[in-house]
Amino acid sequence: MLLDKILEKYPQQEDSLLEILLAFQDAKINHFISEDEVRQIASYLHISEAKVCSVLSFYTFFRTENKGKHVIQVCGGVPCHVESDFNVAKTLEKELGIKVNETTENQQFTLEYTSCIGLCDEAPAMRIDDKVYTKLTPNKIKAILAEYRVYM
Amino acid sequence: MINLKINNIPVSVKEGTTILNAAKQNNIKIPTLCNYPDLHINSECRVCVVEIEGRKGLVTSCSTQVREGMKIITNSPRVINARKTITELILTNHDSNCNACAKNMNCELQNLSNILGIDQARFPSVLKMEPIDDHNPALVRNPNRCIKCGRCIDVCKNIQTTNILEIMGRGQSMKITPAYGKYLSDESCTFCGQCASVCPVGAILEKDETDKVWDALHDERKRTIVQVAPAVRVSLGEELGLKAGSIVTGKIATALRLLGFDDVFDTDFTADLTIIEEGNELIKRVTEGGTLPMLTSCCPGWISFAETYYPEILPNLSTCKSPQQMFGALAKGYYAEKIGWDPENLFVVSIMPCTAKKYEAQRPEMRHDGKHPDVDVALTVRELGKLIRQMGIDFESLPDSEFDNPFGITTGAAAIFGTTGGVMEAALRTVYEVVNKKPLEKLDFTDVRGLKGFKETTVNLGGADVKVAVVHTLANARVIAEQIKAGTSPYAFIEVMTCPGGCIGGGGQPYGTTTEVRQKRLEAIYKVDGKMVIRKSHENPAITKLYEEYLIEPLGHLSHEYLHTHYHQRKKQKPKHKNVMATY
Ligand code: SF4
Ligand code: SF4
Ligand code: SF4
């Protein structure tokens, strides 16, 4: 196991925590640290899982889910489908080259469905991270993605 | 001594004193919020800021030490304004619904706002409401009230070494939660309630069960039985406005009758019974080569700690149930039979210094008939205070009265169960006389008394010197558990209590429990012991009668049915979706 091999290199003390997390996230193929791995690290260092989580959550460069830098949530509500003569999810899948619930290879985007965003009168809508985009068209989606690719 | 001036008044204090304490010693009040006497919290809230001549910024008085010649101003307009703004900003991220909060009138944030003269919400709220965690039998965590002072983290990490709560994230979205924002019940929380005890606001509280008790008290079909733990008689007074260390045993009995309980009994009775059973278990283990050291088992926080973190040492735990649970089993078994009452219509309430007792009462092992809990509800001292206030009882002016029989006849040995060292001393008083077949010359085992975290002594039993130890706080429990694991424990018998000071410092005790307060409660407990006519459990005539009439002999068949239990390795809840490699 990759994690075992990395842990072996460090002394079993709390000071090693940050280095272990960095080394492991870097070495792991999909670059994120799962709950089981947190448990294993905590037990190796004789500290609590809460302590490991605390450090993980302090630094923005750690990822705890197999998710891209940006999470795109497509509204699964009815109006978003009825209102549009194109399919938002399908368009995004095509643009990103992944299916819903997948992450792009460069770890930039994760695509998922969400429950109604609550902006039905401006359907169709999607959310990227904390930001909501409404009245989508295929071209608008392309433009938004381009912006994220370049600037964010 | 260091000489300095505070508000132009020359003062001199010991080197190393903080500005806050220097001011306090000279009767100058500086408001604080995160600071707490026994904890190590530094400058989390900044409410305690003061001005020092020659320094640009304001400094936090709780974490800055005095220096020779310092000139400190604690109340300039700049300081007062800063404190007020800091507090107002804390309030923007706090659910200030005081009327609907159990901490109302007992809340440090509320008090602070009052002192600072905050009478309007100057800044709009930025609070994002989050779900409340009430998924365990003991504690409720309401993150919307948390002011991120860090006290709970410090107790849980440094005193209990469990480190369940931690800072998650940073900046505006910073939170104090268990790993992954999980429920306390998903983590290895012992429900000791020390976090609730120090929380300045209502963000961690015991799970209130006073409604259940009112319902039972007003239910015609139910016969309500109440038991009062040893440590409660020296602390309930504080909850109702009396001085720390007031002994209120007689007033408690009276108040409970006024509340409407049918039988007012004393957990001290089953504390005596514990000594008989546990003492005999110890003698048996020593003489027959059982697992040693034997560890006490009356503290449920300690039991869940052992079950979660040290399953290897479960065979070392005494199989005796705690006094609370021995009482419950006897009440619904023996007593129900004796008075000819259907146990289904008996409602057993216990008054405890403890939040973990709520969890213990709900454990499936604690139902001797396999169905109904032996103890229906365990209330904390604070909850009993609430009942008494709701009922409009003027506690201070109540006359004393006695507990009912048969579970009201008790000894000094039982009384001291409430403090660290007490169970050990009570056990030694009995075991010594039983084994050596001669009376003890001196009943006071002073080596095991006091608030020191790790105490030990040696007693001569049947010609051999036997070493025993007493620890409190889980940090110290860990030390003895590691010794046992490593096979290096030199002791035959060890008393373990989860809370600092034992139950007198329990997580269900009145707020404001500090070392100073613990010391006063502890002294009161030994005063109770000193005044008792009988001070050894094996001389309790009601216990002798119980064996004659019912139990027949210690460790006998009925004892096993009612008074003993077994323990299980307690694993962390598995995350629902993944394979786990739990190594705990
Ligand atoms: S109840 Fe005790 S173990 Fe649980 S979080 Fe609070 S301090 Fe920690
Ligand atoms: S829960 Fe209470 S003690 Fe813990 S950080 Fe929040 S306010 Fe402080
Ligand atoms: S020491 Fe007493 S109050 Fe604390 S957890 Fe144990 S039994 Fe409860």
Ligand code: FES
């Ligand atoms: S009381 Fe000093 S920083 Fe909080």
